[in-house]
Amino acid sequence: STFATVRLRTKRSRNCGSRATTLAMVFKLLQAAQKRWRRLKHFQKLELVVNNVKFEDGEQVTDQSDRNAA
Numbered sequence: 001s002t003f004a005t006v007r008l009r010t011k012r013s014r015n016c017g018s019r020a021t022t023l024a025m026v027f028k029l030l031q032a033a034q035k036r037w038r039r040l041k042h043f044q045k046l047e048l049v050v051n052n053v054k055f056e057d058g059e060q061v062t063d064q065s066d067r068n069a070a
Contacts, residue, residue: 006030 006029040046045055054061 006033 006026045060048060049055
């Protein structure tokens with residue numbers, strides 16, 4: 001997951017420093033992890049996915065009769 005690296009490092013370095021140093025370490029770990037993230041393709045359709053719009057083979061399904069015809 002995205003936060004697995006941060007979770008691992010914060011558990012390993014428990015009680016090492018103050019809250020401020022822990023937050024700084026978490027920030028730097030997330031910056032390093034961000035370099036390996038991949039950009040989402042078709043991010044314009046992300047809102048539709050969040051709103052539970054149905055997709056089939058990458059196309060938006062608008063009507064039940066369209067699905068049965070294929």
